[in-house]
Each structure stands twice: as C-alpha cells, then as structure tokens.
Amino acid sequence: MKMFNKVVIIGTGLIGGSIGAALKNKRLAAKVIGLSRHLKNAALAKKMGAIDSVGKSLAAVKEADLVILATPVDTIIDFALKIHKLIKKECIVIDVGSTKELIVSKLSSIIPNFLGCHPLAGSEKKGILNLETDIFKGSICIITPNRLVNSHTLNKVSLLWRKLGARVVKLAPADHDRILGFTSHLPHLAAFALIDSVPKEYLTFSSSGLKDTTRISASDANLWVEIFLSNRENSLHALSVFQNKLSALKLTIEKRNKKQLIKLLQSARRKREALG
Amino acid sequence: MKMFNKVVIIGTGLIGGSIGAALKNKRLAAKVIGLSRHLKNAALAKKMGAIDSVGKSLAAVKEADLVILATPVDTIIDFALKIHKLIKKECIVIDVGSTKELIVSKLSSIIPNFLGCHPLAGSEKKGILNLETDIFKGSICIITPNRLVNSHTLNKVSLLWRKLGARVVKLAPADHDRILGFTSHLPHLAAFALIDSVPKEYLTFSSSGLKDTTRISASDANLWVEIFLSNRENSLHALSVFQNKLSALKLTIEKRNKKQLIKLLQSARRKREALG
Numbered sequence: 001m002k003m004f005n006k007v008v009i010i011g012t013g014l015i016g017g018s019i020g021a022a023l024k025n026k027r028l029a030a031k032v033i034g035l036s037r038h039l040k041n042a043a044l045a046k047k048m049g050a051i052d053s054v055g056k057s058l059a060a061v062k063e064a065d066l067v068i069l070a071t072p073v074d075t076i077i078d079f080a081l082k083i084h085k086l087i088k089k090e091c092i093v094i095d096v097g098s099t100k101e102l103i104v105s106k107l108s109s110i111i112p113n114f115l116g117c118h119p120l121a122g123s124e125k126k127g128i129l130n131l132e133t134d135i136f137k138g139s140i141c142i143i144t145p146n147r148l149v150n151s152h153t154l155n156k157v158s159l160l161w162r163k164l165g166a167r168v169v170k171l172a173p174a175d176h177d178r179i180l181g182f183t184s185h186l187p188h189l190a191a192f193a194l195i196d197s198v199p200k201e202y203l204t205f206s207s208s209g210l211k212d213t214t215r216i217s218a219s220d221a222n223l224w225v226e227i228f229l230s231n232r233e234n235s236l237h238a239l240s241v242f243q244n245k246l247s248a249l250k251l252t253i254e255k256r257n258k259k260q261l262i263k264l265l266q267s268a269r270r271k272r273e274a275l276g
Numbered sequence: 277m278k279m280f281n282k283v284v285i286i287g288t289g290l291i292g293g294s295i296g297a298a299l300k301n302k303r304l305a306a307k308v309i310g311l312s313r314h315l316k317n318a319a320l321a322k323k324m325g326a327i328d329s330v331g332k333s334l335a336a337v338k339e340a341d342l343v344i345l346a347t348p349v350d351t352i353i354d355f356a357l358k359i360h361k362l363i364k365k366e367c368i369v370i371d372v373g374s375t376k377e378l379i380v381s382k383l384s385s386i387i388p389n390f391l392g393c394h395p396l397a398g399s400e401k402k403g404i405l406n407l408e409t410d411i412f413k414g415s416i417c418i419i420t421p422n423r424l425v426n427s428h429t430l431n432k433v434s435l436l437w438r439k440l441g442a443r444v445v446k447l448a449p450a451d452h453d454r455i456l457g458f459t460s461h462l463p464h465l466a467a468f469a470l471i472d473s474v475p476k477e478y479l480t481f482s483s484s485g486l487k488d489t490t491r492i493s494a495s496d497a498n499l500w501v502e503i504f505l506s507n508r509e510n511s512l513h514a515l516s517v518f519q520n521k522l523s524a525l526k527l528t529i530e531k532r533n534k535k536q537l538i539k540l541l542q543s544a545r546r547k548r549e550a551l552g
Contacts, residue, residue, distance in 0.1 A: 139483075182478050183479070183483070187470060187486045191485075193524075193525050194462070197514065197517045198462070198547070205456065206551060212488045213467055221541035224541055228537065236526065236530060238473065239525075239526050240526075242473040242522070243526075245470075246518070246522075247519075249465055249515075250519075253511060254512060256505060262497050268469070271474075
C-alpha cells in the first residue's frame with residue numbers, strides 16, 4: 001500500500017514539480033495530480049513525469065489524501081480558503097512557502113490536518129524546467145507546527161519528508177521566520193543590492209567572488225518581493241543588523257584600525273568555516 | 277629556446293606557486309626558483325613541482341630574466357626595494373598584487389622593466405597546498421602599465437599571460453583600483469559583514485544561498501586587511517554605494533512599495549544574468 005492514495009499539488013513550479021517527481025519515483029503515492037494557473041506549466045509537469053495528470057479545477061482536491069500548496073507565498077492563503085470546504089475531513093494539507101507565521105496561523109484555524117513546511121531546497125532558478133527529482137536529498141525540511149496540529153498529521157508529514165531524503169527539523173512559525181530572515185531573506189537582499197551597486201561597465205572584470213556572492217540575485221523578483229513583504233519585520237531587522245556590521249567595518253577602514261579590522265575578518269572567517 | 281632562462285618567484289603561495297607550476301608545465305622557463313618567508317613553504321612548492329629549486333636568499337634574483345613578486349600587497353614594495361639593485365638591467369619584474377596604484381607608481385620609478393599585473397584567479401583558499409596548474413586558463417589578467425613601461429616589457433609579459441591561458445586586459449592603475457573596489461573588494465566586505473550578521477545558532481538553517489553569498493568570507497583575514505587598506509578610498513566609495521542601495525531597498529520594504537521593490541529586484545536580476 002502506498003503512503004498516499006491521491007495527492008494534489010497546487011502549483012507545479014520547481015518545488016511543487018520536484019515533490020511530484022520524488023513522490024512518483026519513490027512510489028509514495030498512487031496518483032499525483034497537478035494544478036497550475038497556467039495550464040501549459042501543468043501539462044509540461046506531466047510530460048516531464050512530475051505528475052500523473054493535470055487537474056482541471058480546484059475540485060480535484062475532493063478525494064485527495066494529501067494536498068500540497070506550492071504556489072508563491074502571497075497566494076497560499078487564497079488557495080487554502082478556496083479548497084478547505086472541498087477536501088475530505090481526513091485530508092492532510094501542507095504548504096511549502098518560504099515564510100510561515102501568517103500562513104500557519106490562518107491555515108491551521110480552517111484546516112484540521114494542516115502542517116506548515118519549508119523545505120530548504122530550490123535555487124535561483126524557477127519553473128518546472130529546472131526540475132530535480134533528488135532536490136530534497138540531504139536537505140533540511142523545517143516543519144512549523146503550532147498547538148492546533150494533531151500528532152497523526154505531524155508524524156505522517158515528517159515521515160513523508162524523510163522518505164524524500166530530507167532531515168526534518170521542527171520550529172515554531174515565529175522562530176522560523178526570524179531565523180530565515182537572517183539565513184535566507186537577508187542574503188537575498190544583500191545579493192540584490194550588491195549586484196545593483198556594481199557599474200554595468202565594470203562587470204567584465206568580475207571574478208568568481210562577485211559571481212558567487214550575487215548568484216541568488218538572479219532569483220525571481222515577484223517571488224522575492226512577496227517573501228520580503230510577508231516577512232517584513234524580520235527582514236528589516238536582519239537588514240539593520242547587516243547595516244550595522246557594514247558600518248563597523250567601514251569605520252575601521254576609515255580609521256585604518258588594522259588590529260580591529262583583522263579581528264572582525266577573522267571572526268567572520270571562523271563563522272564561515274563552521275558552515276562547511 | 278625557452279621564453280625565459282631563469283625565473284625567480286618571491287612568494288610561493290597559491291598564486292606564486294600556480295604561476296611556477298604553469299611555467300614549468302608549459303616549458304616557458306629553463307629554471308624556476310622560489311623564495312618564501314617560510315622555508316617550509318618553498319620546500320613544499322618544490323615537492324609539488326611548482327618550482328625547480330628553493331632560493332636561499334634574495335640574491336637569487338641576480339641572474340634572473342624574470343622576477344615575479346607574489347607576496348601579500350603590503351610587502352611587495354619592500355621586496356622591490358630590496359631587489360632592484362641586485363637584478364640585471366634587462367630583468368623584467370612583475371607583481372601580481374590585488375591593488376595597483378601605489379605599487380605601480382613606486383616600482384615603475386625604480387625598476388626599468390617593471391609591469392604591474394593582476395591575474396583574476398585564485399580563491400578563498402590560500403597556500404601552495406591549493407595549487408592549481410591551470411588556474412589561469414580562461415581567466416582575465418589585468419596589466420596596468422603607466423607611461424614609464426617600455427613596449428618590450430609590455431609585449432613579453434602580455435605574451436606570458438596569454439601562454440598561461442589568460443586573456444590580457446590593459447587598465448590604468450587608478451582605473452584598476454576603482455573597478456576592483458566594486459568587483460572584488462566590495463563583495464568581500466559584503467560577505468564578511470553578512471556572515472558576521474547571522475547569529476551562530478541560526479547557521480544550521482543555512483541553505484545554498486547563504487553559503488554561496490558568504491563563500492569568500494573564508495578568505496585570509498590578513499591578506500584582505502592589507503587589500504582594503506591599500507585600496508582604502510575606492511573600497512570605502514564602493515561600500516557607500518552599496519549602503520545606499522541597501523537603504524533604498526529597506527525603504528521600499530518599510531513603505532510596502534511593491535511596485536518599486538519589483539523594479540529594484542528586476543533590475544538587479546537583469547544585471548546578474550548578464551554576468552553569466
């Protein structure tokens with residue numbers, strides 16, 4: 001017997017499609033149905049083997065055992081509001097959005113078997129054409145239960161992520177958003193501002209340092225605007241901390257304070273080396 | 277006949293050693309002698325095939341046709357002052373430091389056949405153990421002649437870099453330092469400050485975005501302190517531009533100005549995509 005009979009994925013982009021492909025490859029679902037705003041995307045997901053069939057409307061969720069909300073963060077709540085009266089009582093619903101506090105508080109109050117998830121996988125590339133079946137292997141998936149989540153949902157969803165190859169880590173939704181503000185949203189803000197700082201005619205002289213440092217600034221602008229705005233306070237806080245660190249660095253260079261500058265760089269270096 | 281008879285490399289770290297290994301592999305020099313502050317490093321360079329023999333003192337430059345100054349930027353001028361009376365009149369001297377204005381102005385006035393060079397190769401790893409023979413293949417080498425450089429030196433050094441696989445680009449020393457302030461020194465400052473901003477206990481939740489963005493913060497602190505201080509004005513200028521871009525981003529998030537935020541991110545994204 002498969003882990004799930006019918007799975008519906010709403011949003012067949014890079015993450016939604018990769019989950020579908022992994023579910024099928026690992027034979028965890030009898031049937032995977034994909035829905036997308038753009039029929040073409042869902043058709044492509046089917047062609048690439050990420051889903052078994054294309055859902056025609058949200059009514060596809062009716063018989064589902066698992067619904068995965070994999071659309072941009074600003075539309076997840078809208079979709080949940082549209083499907084929560086269509087699904088079976090025992091249907092498990094998860095989202096894979098990059099911010100959690102608002103989504104979890106809304107969705108857990110209207111869907112009994114909801115669990116917020118954030119797989120730390122993906123890349124600056126979006127869309128089903130960048131599909132990777134093994135995208136979750138060796139990755140971390142953060143699950144963000146609140147007190148409304150039941151243990152059956154928690155256990156089954158945790159097992160699902162582990163079967164997809166991820167290490168599951170539990171965080172409170174607010175903790176998730178505060179931490180990711182630093183580990184994900186801040187690096188994106190820095191990368192966007194950094195590439196924007198370099199005069200166009202200087203780009204010829206960029207070495208691998210500039211390329212690595214700004215790789216994620218090639219991420220989708222619309223997706224990231226919604227992430228920054230939906231985690232506005234935490235993003236702004238992380239940005240302030242970063243601005244203070246830059247000002248401190250600047251001051252030591254202005255003052256030619258070599259001793260302090262070495263101290264700052266060595267401490268940064270040690271932290272980076274711990275990251276592996 | 278080889279391009280050079282006797283080559284002396286002062287500083288057998290990653291770049292000096294890689295030049296030695298490439299010179300030997302491509303049979304461009306009859307004999308490559310390496311010198312290092314630490315005898316052990318030079319001995320290691322010999323063992324790894326990067327040099328033919330270890331020089332016992334700076335007097336090794338006496339019969340050299342080419343001397344390569346490959347020590348940290350703050351020591352290049354000192355070494356030049358020590359060797360310029362020992363070398364043959366026709367000996368070519370190059371340095372491979374990351375900042376050029378000060379070095380070129382000093383060295384071209386005391387060494388008739390001097391040319392400043394900056395190969396845009398290397399990585400956050402330092403030391404001869406990270407030796408790469410093909411490190412210059414497909415890279416850019418910036419040469420920074422001033423009006424004192426003769427055409428024989430210019431042509432011969434350019435040919436050397438091309439034979440090592442680099443594309444040679446000519447820049448005035450001041451232009452080099454202004455441009456690299458943005459394309460290299462600023463990304464390093466950003467990376468150091470970024471990793472320093474992330475609370476240690478959050479690092480477990482870092483995805484590839486944070487790792488890429490901060491990779492170069494694992495660079496050697498002492499080397500980079502000297503680079504920032506020797507290109508102080510330009511580094512500070514680039515940092516100010518970056519701080520302004522961050523403030524602009526922050527303001528749009530504070531004001532929830534979605535339209536302006538999308539515009540900023542899209543412009544950054546287009547620039548990053550042009551970088552390849």
